Every structure is written in C-alpha cells, then in structure tokens.
Amino acid sequence: MNKKIVVANWKMNPSSAEEAVVVARETVIAAGKFSSRVETIICPPFLYLKLLSSKIGSMGLGAQNCSYEQTGALTGEVSPTMIFDIGAKYVILGHSERRNMGETDELVAMKVAAAAKSGLGIILCVGEKERDPDGFYLSALSAQLEGSLAKLPKKYLKKLTVAYEPVWAIGKGALRAAYPSDVLEATIYLKKILWKMYGEKPASAIPILYGGSVDAKNAADFIVSGGADGLLVGRESLRIKTFGNITREVAEASKN
Numbered sequence: 364m365n366k367k368i369v370v371a372n373w374k375m376n377p378s379s380a381e382e383a384v385v386v387a388r389e390t391v392i393a394a395g396k397f398s399s400r401v402e403t404i405i406c407p408p409f410l411y412l413k414l415l416s417s418k419i420g421s422m423g424l425g426a427q428n429c430s431y432e433q434t435g436a437l438t439g440e441v442s443p444t445m446i447f448d449i450g451a452k453y454v455i456l457g458h459s460e461r462r463n464m465g466e467t468d469e470l471v472a473m474k475v476a477a478a479a480k481s482g483l484g485i486i487l488c489v490g491e492k493e494r495d496p497d498g499f500y501l502s503a504l505s506a507q508l509e510g511s512l513a514k515l516p517k518k519y520l521k522k523l524t525v526a527y528e529p530v531w532a533i534g535k536g537a538l539r540a541a542y543p544s545d546v547l548e549a550t551i552y553l554k555k556i557l558w559k560m561y562g563e564k565p566a567s568a569i570p571i572l573y574g575g576s577v578d579a580k581n582a583a584d585f586i587v588s589g590g591a592d593g594l595l596v597g598r599e600s601l602r603i604k605t606f607g608n609i610t611r612e613v614a615e616a617s618k619n
C-alpha cells in the first residue's frame with residue numbers, strides 16, 4: 364500500500380524557535396500515530412529546519428523554497444544542497460505565494476532541477492488563479508505544469524510530487540475550498556499531462572496532492588472523492604488538534 368501524504372506548510376510561522384519546537388513536538392504526538400498509513404512532512408521556515416530535524420521522529424522535513432544554484436554569489440539565498448545537508452528531504456517549490464512574489468515557471472523549473480540533483484524530493488505546486496466557465500483554467504494549469512517541469516531530467520521523476528493548489532482556494536482570503544469534484548477533475552487532468560510528458564507508468568507513480576483551505580471536515584473527501592494522494596495544509600497545520608484530526612481522516616480514508 365502506498366502511504367498517503369500530508370504536508371504541513373507552516374509558511375512564515377511561528378515567530379520564535381521556541382514555539383516552533385512546541386508545535387513540532389505536538390505535531391508528532393497528534394499525527395505520528397497514523398504513520399502506518401500517512402507520511403507527514405513538516406515544512407517550517409528555513410531557520411527552524413536544523414533545530415527541528417532532531418525533534419520530529421520519523422516524520423519528513425522539508426523547506427518551503429530553495430535557490431536554483433548549489434553555491435555562489437546569491438546573497439540571501441539558500442541552496443538545495445544546504446537544505447539536504449542539514450537533514451531535510453523535501454522542498455516545496457512553485458507555491459502560489461512565491462509565484463505572486465515574481466517567480467516564473469522558468470525560475471521554478473530551474474529550482475526543480477537543482478533540488479532534484481541535490482537529492483531533495485520536490486513538492487511542486489500548480490494551480491489556476493480563477494475558474495472561468497470556458498475552461499481556460501485547464502490550459503493555464505497544463506502550461507504551468509509543463510513549464511515548471513521543463514528542466515527536470517526524467518531520471519529524477521521518482522522525486523516528484525505535484526500539489527494542485529487553486530489560488531482561489533488558498534489562505535484567509537479564499538473564496539472557498541475546492542469541491543472534491545473540482546479536485547477530481549484537476550487530478551485526472553494533471554495525470555493526463557504527466558502521462559503525455561513521461562509515459563503512463565512513470566507518470567502514474569507521481570503522487571498528486573490537493574491544497575487550499577483543507578480542514579478536518581473536508582480532508583477525507585479530497586482523498587475519497589477527489590482522487591488526491593494526500594493534502595498540503597497551510598493554516599490548519601499550526602492548529603495541532605485540527606492537524607491531528609486531518610491526518611486521522613486521511614488515514615481512515617486510505618482504507619477505502
């Protein structure tokens with residue numbers, strides 16, 4: 364059985380290292396008991412990665428961004444090699460909040476290639492800004508996926524996870540969470556594009572997650588009816604009780 368995946372994207376939270384340790388420890392208690400069915404990956408801010416690497420037991424650890432280079436004159440950047448070196452195994456790339464800060468598909472593609480070469484697993488976010496009645500959002504989605512993967516050699520495909528994150532469903536200002544039917548349409552569509560790019564067998568092994576206003580009430584539906592292989596959780600990943608419940612729901616849903 365392939366485990367489901369639940370990614371905790373802490374974004375730029377919490378404000379102190381001390382709090383980060385508390386959140387990490389409580390996450391291990393609340394979500395760790397479902398580890399036979401769910402792989403939990405905690406993605407804190409860069410500064411807490413090293414500190415948390417010894418505090419999260421068998422859970423995965425990931426960064427929320429990385430540079431497209433491994434070393435060099437890039438003031439303020441953090442390279443994938445550095446992230447791998449301190450014990451993190453994953454990196455979220457192409458998140459809409461970073462695309463909103465100016466990251467293009469081309470830059471994301473360079474980061475994806477650099478991260479894969481350094482040994483990191485990639486959680487690549489794609490998602491349309493809005494859903495138009497004519498279905499143009501599907502071409503936006505495929506352009507983003509193809510563009511972001513343009514530089515990834517096929518031999519690194521095993522390192523890839525795709526997260527479908529419609530921008531209109533993310534964060535405090537979200538319209539609403541996607542419906543499971545929206546997610547099913549997107550997961551099927553993304554799989555189809557990946558099949559076209561890489562062939563059916565390698566593409567079928569790439570997990571597709573859903574992210575955007577996930578909570579304990581809607582979590583199971585995205586897995587059961589939405590066809591997602593897991594979830595990327597923002598706000599609710601810092602509310603430990605809810606995050607534990609989300610993980611429990613995913614573990615239950617994985618029995619179907």
Ligand code: PGA
Nearest residue numbers: 533534575576596597598
């Ligand atoms: P949200 O964020 O769960 O707070 O909507 C999801 C994300 O940005 O990855």
